[in-house]
Amino acid sequence: MHSAAQTGEVTLTPGSEGDVTLTPPGSAVLEVRELTIALPAGGERATAVSKVSFSVHRGEILCLVGESGSGKSVIAQGIMGLLPPALPVTGGAALLEGEDTTRASPERLRQLRAARMSMIFQEPMTALNPVMRCGEQLDEVLVHHTSLSEPERRAKIIATLQEVLLPDPARMFAAYPHQLSGGQRQRIMIAMALVLDPALLIADEPTTALDVTTQAQILKLIADLQARHGTGVLFITHDFGVVAEIAQRVAVLRLGELVELGAKDEVLKRPRHRYTKMLINAVPRLEPHGRAADTDAPVVLETRDLDKTYVDRAWFGKRRNVAAAKRVNLSVRRGQTLGIVGESGSGKSTVARCIVRLIDPSGGEIHLHGEEIARRSHGDLRPLRRRVQIVFQDPYRSLNPRRTVGEAIMEGPLNYGVPRAEALERARRLLALVRMDAGALERYPHQFSGGQRQRICIARALALEPELLIADEAVSALDVSVQAQVLRLLEEIRTEFDLAMLFITHDLRVAAQVCDHVAVMHQGVVVEYGAAEQIFLQPKHEYTRALFAAAPGRDFAFGRA
Amino acid sequence: MTAPETESFESLSVESAAVLRQESAWQRVRRNGAVRFGAVALALLIGIAAAAPWLGTVDPSLFDAGSRDLLPGKTGDITTLEGEIIRHTFFMGSDSYGRDIYSRVVFGTRVSLAVGVCAALVALAFGIVFGLSAGYLRWLDGVLMRIMDGIMAIPAILIAIALIAAWRGSLVTVIVAIAIPEIPRVSRLVRALVLTIREEPYVEAAIALGTPPWKIMLAHILPNTVAPLVVQGTFICASAILVEAILSFLGVGLPPDIPTWGNIMAEGRVQFVEYPHNVFFPGIFLAVTVLAVNILGDGLRDTLDPKMAKRV
Numbered sequence: 001m002h003s004a005a006q007t008g009e010v011t012l013t014p015g016s017e018g019d020v021t022l023t024p025p026g027s028a029v030l031e032v033r034e035l036t037i038a039l040p041a042g043g044e045r046a047t048a049v050s051k052v053s054f055s056v057h058r059g060e061i062l063c064l065v066g067e068s069g070s071g072k073s074v075i076a077q078g079i080m081g082l083l084p085p086a087l088p089v090t091g092g093a094a095l096l097e098g099e100d101t102t103r104a105s106p107e108r109l110r111q112l113r114a115a116r117m118s119m120i121f122q123e124p125m126t127a128l129n130p131v132m133r134c135g136e137q138l139d140e141v142l143v144h145h146t147s148l149s150e151p152e153r154r155a156k157i158i159a160t161l162q163e164v165l166l167p168d169p170a171r172m173f174a175a176y177p178h179q180l181s182g183g184q185r186q187r188i189m190i191a192m193a194l195v196l197d198p199a200l201l202i203a204d205e206p207t208t209a210l211d212v213t214t215q216a217q218i219l220k221l222i223a224d225l226q227a228r229h230g231t232g233v234l235f236i237t238h239d240f241g242v243v244a245e246i247a248q249r250v251a252v253l254r255l256g257e258l259v260e261l262g263a264k265d266e267v268l269k270r271p272r273h274r275y276t277k278m279l280i281n282a283v284p285r286l287e288p289h290g291r292a293a294d295t296d297a298p299v300v301l302e303t304r305d306l307d308k309t310y311v312d313r314a315w316f317g318k319r320r321n322v323a324a325a326k327r328v329n330l331s332v333r334r335g336q337t338l339g340i341v342g343e344s345g346s347g348k349s350t351v352a353r354c355i356v357r358l359i360d361p362s363g364g365e366i367h368l369h370g371e372e373i374a375r376r377s378h379g380d381l382r383p384l385r386r387r388v389q390i391v392f393q394d395p396y397r398s399l400n401p402r403r404t405v406g407e408a409i410m411e412g413p414l415n416y417g418v419p420r421a422e423a424l425e426r427a428r429r430l431l432a433l434v435r436m437d438a439g440a441l442e443r444y445p446h447q448f449s450g451g452q453r454q455r456i457c458i459a460r461a462l463a464l465e466p467e468l469l470i471a472d473e474a475v476s477a478l479d480v481s482v483q484a485q486v487l488r489l490l491e492e493i494r495t496e497f498d499l500a501m502l503f504i505t506h507d508l509r510v511a512a513q514v515c516d517h518v519a520v521m522h523q524g525v526v527v528e529y530g531a532a533e534q535i536f537l538q539p540k541h542e543y544t545r546a547l548f549a550a551a552p553g554r555d556f557a558f559g560r561a
Numbered sequence: 562m563t564a565p566e567t568e569s570f571e572s573l574s575v576e577s578a579a580v581l582r583q584e585s586a587w588q589r590v591r592r593n594g595a596v597r598f599g600a601v602a603l604a605l606l607i608g609i610a611a612a613a614p615w616l617g618t619v620d621p622s623l624f625d626a627g628s629r630d631l632l633p634g635k636t637g638d639i640t641t642l643e644g645e646i647i648r649h650t651f652f653m654g655s656d657s658y659g660r661d662i663y664s665r666v667v668f669g670t671r672v673s674l675a676v677g678v679c680a681a682l683v684a685l686a687f688g689i690v691f692g693l694s695a696g697y698l699r700w701l702d703g704v705l706m707r708i709m710d711g712i713m714a715i716p717a718i719l720i721a722i723a724l725i726a727a728w729r730g731s732l733v734t735v736i737v738a739i740a741i742p743e744i745p746r747v748s749r750l751v752r753a754l755v756l757t758i759r760e761e762p763y764v765e766a767a768i769a770l771g772t773p774p775w776k777i778m779l780a781h782i783l784p785n786t787v788a789p790l791v792v793q794g795t796f797i798c799a800s801a802i803l804v805e806a807i808l809s810f811l812g813v814g815l816p817p818d819i820p821t822w823g824n825i826m827a828e829g830r831v832q833f834v835e836y837p838h839n840v841f842f843p844g845i846f847l848a849v850t851v852l853a854v855n856i857l858g859d860g861l862r863d864t865l866d867p868k869m870a871k872r873v
Binding site for chain 2: 386
């Protein structure tokens with residue numbers, strides 16, 4: 001493998017020069033030299049990317065890792081010549097097979113794209129044209145770049161669709177993007193990117209929007225294809241699991257600067273830079289925390305055969321029933337965390353929303369401290385609402401943009417008749433608890449970052465002194481370092497208030513860190529439920545096993561040499 | 562996790578390092594060129610309307626048989642209500658009764674702005690009530706929206722003419738007649754906004770916090786409809802000013818003795834070939850006013866409601 005950085009390319013990784021490299025000199029498909037891209041004046045910093053240098057060799061996968069705002073996507077756009085006018089390249093070069101794409105004319109860039117360099121994106125649905133058949137979209141690439149006749153093009157497309165392992169290529173050719181699943185769409189994107197056999201493939205978070213089992217398949221596909229074609233791949237991701245899975249070399253970006261570059265094992269196991277160390281430390285381990293859970297603690301929440309069926313009533317045509325949750329039996333004890341783990345559409349959020357009674361369950365019982373709440377009218381429910389609080393996934397939409405943070409936190413207590421002065425005092429205390437300045441009370445949500453907003457949401461949920469806190473993918477939208485901070489905060493709160501916690505996540509690593517018990521959901525059904533230790537160490541159900549097998553970087557020991 | 566690690570954690574995290582300097586909506590609005598231009602032009606017009614008696618005008622209903630059909634800039638006599646004859650310079654000429662067009666146009670600004678602003682406010686007020694009800698009370702939705710669809714099926718100007726014919730023309734009836742056809746559009750907009758906003762996690766969080774429905778409506782949903790409604794309001798205002806002028810021009814609006822731009826143009830129409838100034842000056846004022854309000858609305862839309870800017 002081409003594990004070493006080229007001599008002189010990076011000064012950050014001394015020692016890598018001595019490594020044996022199989023890469024003949026000069027075979028770099030992409031060489032980025034001191035690339036600098038400016039940000040508009042008055043922004044957070046002067047440059048989006050400053051003096052970044054790295055290279056991608058033939059047949060190599062280089063992972064570009066960084067948190068949001070690190071400039072990793074901007075680099076990709078710079079190479080592809082897709083930068084908006086507000087972000088000009090002010091220095092350096094990106095040499096694609098020796099040709100600087102940052103200075104190429106629009107005409108030349110059009111020739112290079114798809115033919116010599118191509119890109120796949122995070123959202124295959126928006127990257128594909130919804131009103132064009134998939135085959136036509138692939139055909140377009142061939143029409144513009146080759147002189148093949150129509151039957152030849154069709155044969156080539158079918159062959160490519162076969163190569164990306166799409167079932168029934170002839171049907172896929174005629175399908176519209178919305179008729180395919182997310183994974184299939186991403187395969188179409190990959191087919192489109194590779195149909196002309198480019199030298200460089202840029203993959204910008206290509207699996208972030210996919211479920212973990214689909215992600216595993218797509219990662220394998222990209223690795224297989226690039227090995228077969230000898231394509232150089234620049235793989236952009238924020239997920240260290242994915243890095244461990246696919247990378248040969250890793251480049252770490254922080255605020256537009258390259259802080260570390262080296263072979264995968266070097267960077268992930270023996271990181272040199274403090275920032276890389278911090279990031280890798282923040283990656284949750286995929287093994288249960290091993291904390292003993294008290295089996296005698298009182299049960300706070302219990303669901304019995306909880307059902308939620310959505311009925312699709314059309315004016316004409318048949319009624320369709322969709323069972324989002326079927327016969328769900330769960331219980332959470334005081335001071336403990338129950339994790340509900342599953343992929344999208346598994347019904348895990350439906351269960352949470354039923355318990356908070358944001359939606360009405362269609363069957364079964366929900367007992368909160370022995371009181372049945374599934375059937376109560378919304379009026380009767382009010383006194384009980386304060387006992388269950390929820391924190392949502394999207395910190396940007398969870399706070400009303402037109403109300404101050406103080407008003408948001410005080411809302412609950414004021415609803416339950418707490419005097420204003422006391423509510424304000426409580427809000428101050430809670431902000432301190434979530435490690436935020438009391439000055440935040442007067443400010444509006446847009447002045448805070450995602451992690452800070454999530455802290456505010458936690459404070460708001462705690463203001464009613466609930467007995468059960470539901471975290472619905474509460475850390476999924478956060479960068480890994482921020483995620484670690486919020487997880488630690490939730491853990492502290494759980495211990496301090498002896499809270500029962502229902503933790504809903506798709507991320508097995510996160511679940512392993514916080515859960516005492518785990519319920520694995522698949523298509524609305526709890527397929528496996530038990531102590532975290534047992535689920536993680538001896539999964540019984542085949543779906544659970546498939547889920548674990550798909551977890552990226554599962555066998556990789558981060559930060560351990 | 563050990564203490565030193567924790568420390569480096571907070572200090573190295575990209576997020577805490579980044580200072581958030583996101584501008585507030587208000588700052589963006591103030592920097593927008595279109596908003597500035599529209600606001601200055603509109604402020605000027607409001608100034609003219611407010612200071613009408615002190616801008617070298619005479620009573621717009623005064624006439625003098627001796628000063629009929631004067632060209633702009635000419636000087637002539639005019640008789641006041643007390644019977645006193647004064648010399649007056651007709652900046653914009655006079656009409657076939659010998660009335661000062663400049664005075665009439667300046668006073669007409671009052672009517673146009675009053676109609677525009679009041680019609681917009683009336684349409685918004687009713688539209689908000691109907692839209693909120695339809696969006697939040699699902700059982701009312703079907704009935705209310707079908708009524709609105711019905712109103713929208715009739716051309717606005719026809720409804721206005723019919724209503725004024727039934728009530729006789731006065732400032733209030735004109736305003737109401739112009740506002741009514743606009744209500745369905747506002748209701749639809751508010752309803753659509755309510756339907757989206759009620760699914761937002763912050764509304765769900767409020768439900769979980771035990772906030773009663775009326776408070777969710779007023780404290781969480783309504784404030785978030787303000788930006789698009791302000792934008793919509795400016796467009797209603799511009800169209801109301803135009804419709805008022807059209808109604809007056811057709812002779813079904815305010816009585817001809819009240820100086821409005823439409824009335825002045827209607828009276829000048831017959832002599833347009835010989836004395837185009839009768840139509841030209843009120844026409845220019847009307848065009849500039851509508852343009853200013855529309856530009857202001859466009860600027861507000863771009864800054865307050867980027868999503869809508871893409872949609873429209």
